[in-house]
Amino acid sequence: MFSSFMINTWIVATMVAVVAGVVGLFVVMRGSSFAAHALPLGSLPGAAGANLLGINELFGLILFAGLGVIGISRLARRARHDAATALCLVFLLGLGALFLGMSSEYSQGVYALLFGEVLGISTSQIAPVAGMSVISIAAIALMFRPLLLSSVSPELAAARGISSAGMDLAFLTVLAFATSIALPVVGALLVFSLIVGPAAAARSLAARPLGALFLSAGIALITVWAAISLSYVSNWPVGFFVGAIGAVSYAIGRLASRFLQADRAQAAQVPSISTTALPG
Amino acid sequence: MILEPGFFASTPVQIALIVGGGAALVSGVVGVFAVLRGQSFAGHAFADISSSGGAVSFLLGINPLLGFLGMAVIAAGGMELAGARLARERDLVTGIALGAGLGLTALLLYFDVTTRSTTGVAITVMFGSMFSIPASVIPLALAVGGAALAVSAVLYRPLLLASLSPELARVAGVRVRMIGLLQLLVLAFAVALSAVTVGAILSTALLIGPAATALSLTDRPASAIAAAVAIGVGAVWGGILLAYDSFYWTPGHGWPVSFFIVSLVFLFYLLATIQERRRKRRRKAAGCRGGS
Numbered sequence: 025m026f027s028s029f030m031i032n033t034w035i036v037a038t039m040v041a042v043v044a045g046v047v048g049l050f051v052v053m054r055g056s057s058f059a060a061h062a063l064p065l066g067s068l069p070g071a072a073g074a075n076l077l078g079i080n081e082l083f084g085l086i087l088f089a090g091l092g093v094i095g096i097s098r099l100a101r102r103a104r105h106d107a108a109t110a111l112c113l114v115f116l117l118g119l120g121a122l123f124l125g126m127s128s129e130y131s132q133g134v135y136a137l138l139f140g141e142v143l144g145i146s147t148s149q150i151a152p153v154a155g156m157s158v159i160s161i162a163a164i165a166l167m168f169r170p171l172l173l174s175s176v177s178p179e180l181a182a183a184r185g186i187s188s189a190g191m192d193l194a195f196l197t198v199l200a201f202a203t204s205i206a207l208p209v210v211g212a213l214l215v216f217s218l219i220v221g222p223a224a225a226a227r228s229l230a231a232r233p234l235g236a237l238f239l240s241a242g243i244a245l246i247t248v249w250a251a252i253s254l255s256y257v258s259n260w261p262v263g264f265f266v267g268a269i270g271a272v273s274y275a276i277g278r279l280a281s282r283f284l285q286a287d288r289a290q291a292a293q294v295p296s297i298s299t300t301a302l303p304g
Numbered sequence: 305m306i307l308e309p310g311f312f313a314s315t316p317v318q319i320a321l322i323v324g325g326g327a328a329l330v331s332g333v334v335g336v337f338a339v340l341r342g343q344s345f346a347g348h349a350f351a352d353i354s355s356s357g358g359a360v361s362f363l364l365g366i367n368p369l370l371g372f373l374g375m376a377v378i379a380a381g382g383m384e385l386a387g388a389r390l391a392r393e394r395d396l397v398t399g400i401a402l403g404a405g406l407g408l409t410a411l412l413l414y415f416d417v418t419t420r421s422t423t424g425v426a427i428t429v430m431f432g433s434m435f436s437i438p439a440s441v442i443p444l445a446l447a448v449g450g451a452a453l454a455v456s457a458v459l460y461r462p463l464l465l466a467s468l469s470p471e472l473a474r475v476a477g478v479r480v481r482m483i484g485l486l487q488l489l490v491l492a493f494a495v496a497l498s499a500v501t502v503g504a505i506l507s508t509a510l511l512i513g514p515a516a517t518a519l520s521l522t523d524r525p526a527s528a529i530a531a532a533v534a535i536g537v538g539a540v541w542g543g544i545l546l547a548y549d550s551f552y553w554t555p556g557h558g559w560p561v562s563f564f565i566v567s568l569v570f571l572f573y574l575l576a577t578i579q580e581r582r583r584k585r586r587r588k589a590a591g592c593r594g595g596s
C-alpha cells in the first residue's frame with residue numbers, strides 16, 4: 025500500500041483533502057451545495073475535450089470550471105437561482121456527451137474521470153496540484169473574515185460594504201480551482217461528497233468557525249486516507265468509499281449534535297427551573 | 305438537407321421518438337411544479353441516485369427503466385423521511401444522499417465492467433443512448449408516463465395552491481404533506497423516464513429546462529405547462545432528427561442525441577431569458593414615462 029507507485033497518490037490525495045475540507049465548510053455555510061456539485065461535474069467535459077486534443081487534462085478542467093463559474097454567476101443573478109445552475113450544468117455535460125461520443129475508445133478514461141482513479145497519478149501532476157492547493161488556501165485565508173461574514177449574514181456584510189455578488193463570484197472561483205485539482209483523483213461525481221460530507225459533519229460538531237475549519241479538514245483527510253486504503257485492498261472504486269464515508273460521517277455528526285443539544289438543553293433547564301421556583 | 309432518407313422507417317428512430325416524446329411530455333408537466341417548488345437540485349439528485357438503479361439493471365439484465373424507477377422512488381421516499389424543512393438543510397441532505405447514491409453507482413458500474421465486460425455501460429447509464437433503447441421498454445414507459453400524468457391531473461389544483469402558498473393551502477384544508485409526498489413520487493417517475501432516454505445526469509435538462517423557459521415566458525400555470533411540453537417535445541424530436549442527420553455529416557459516426565437535445569433546451573432557455581429581460585426593460589421604460 026505504501027510502495028513507490030502509491031507515494032504520489034498519498035501526497036496528492038492529502039493536499040486535495042485539506043483543500044476540500046477548508047472550501048467545503050464555506051460551501052455548507054453558504055448553502056451552495058448545488059453549485060459545488062455542478063462545478064466539478066460541469067468541468068468534466070473539459071478533461072474529455074483536452075484528452076481529445078491531446079493536451080493536459082488540467083487545462084481543460086480549469087477552462088470548463090471557469091465557464092461554469094461565469095454561467096452560474098451570470099444567469100443566476102435573478103430569481104430561480106437553482107434552475108439556472110441546473111441548466112448551466114446540463115449544457116456543459118451535453119458538450120461532455122459530444123466529446124465522449126467523438127472518442128469511442130475512451131470509455132475506460134470516462135469511468136476514471138467520473139468515479140476517480142488513484143493509481144494513475146504521475147510525479148508531474150504533483151507540482152501543479154501543490155501550486156493550486158496553495159493558491160486556494162491562500163485565497164480563503166485572505167478573504168476569511170469578509171467571506172465568513174457574508175456567509176453567516178449577507179445583510180450585515182452588505183451593511184459593512186461587502187458586495188454579496190462579488191463575494192459569490194470570488195468564492196465560486198476558489199471552488200472551481202479546488203474542484204479541478206480534486207477531480208482527477210476522486211472523480212467528478214464524488215468530489216462533491218468530499219467537499220460537503222466532512223464539512224457538514226464538522227459544522228454540526230464544532231461551534232466556532234475556526235474550530236470547524238480544522239475539524240472539517242481533518243475529517244476530509246481521514247475520509248480520503250480511509251477511502252484510498254480500502255480501495256487499494258478491495259480493488260473497488262475510490263468514489264464508492266468517499267461517498268459512503270461522507271454520508272456516514274454526516275449521519276454521525278447529526279446524531280452527535282442532537283445529543284450535544286439535548287445535553288445543553290438539560291443543562292440550561294436546571295437553573296431556569298430553580299430561578300422560576302424561587303420567587304414563587 | 306433537413307430530413308435525411310429513411311428517418312421514419314428506422315425502428316430505433318421510431319422507438320426514440322415515442323419514448324423520448326413521452327418522457328418530454330411527462331417532464332414538461334412535472335417540471336413546472338418542480339421549478340415552482342424550487343426542486344431543481346432534488347430533481348437532479350433523484351436522477352443521479354437513480355443511475356445506480358440503471359447500473360443494477362445492467363448487472364441483472366432486466367428492463368433498465370425498472371432499475372431507474374426503483375431507485376428514484378426509494379430516493380423520493382428517503383427524501384420525505386429525512387424531512388428537512390429548512391431550505392439550506394434540505395440542500396445539504398439532498399447533497400449527501402446524492403453523493404452516497406453516486407458512490408453506489410460507481411461500485412455497481414465497476415461490477416458491471418468486471419463481471420460482464422461491458423465497457424460502454426458507464427456512458428450508457430450516465431449519458432444515455434437513445435437509439436439503443438430496447439423495444440421492451442415501451443409498454444412500461446407508457447404506463448409510468450400515464451400514471452404520472454394521471455396523478456398530476458388529479459392533484460393539479462391543490463398541488464398548485466400548495467406550491468404557490470403552503471399557508472393558504474393549509475387554511476383551505478389541503479393536506480400539504482400528503483400532496484408533497486405524491487408530488488415527489490411523480491417527480492421520481494418523470495426523472496426515471498427521462499434518465500432512460502437522455503441518461504441519468506442529463507435528465508435534469510428535460511425536467512428543468514423547458515419548465516424554466518416556459519415560466520419565464522408566461523405567468524399562468526396552465527399555459528406554462530403547455531409551453532413546457534411543447535418546448536420539451538420539440539427539443540427531443542429536433543435532437544433526434546439532428547442526431548440522425550449527423551450520421552451524414554461525419555460519415556459513419558453519429559453525434560450523440562443527448563448533446564443535441566440538451567443544446568436545444570439550453571438555446572430555448574437563453575432566448576427566453578433575453579426576451580424576458582427586454583420585456584422588463586421596456587415595461588420599466590414605459591413606467592418611467594408614465595410617472596413623469
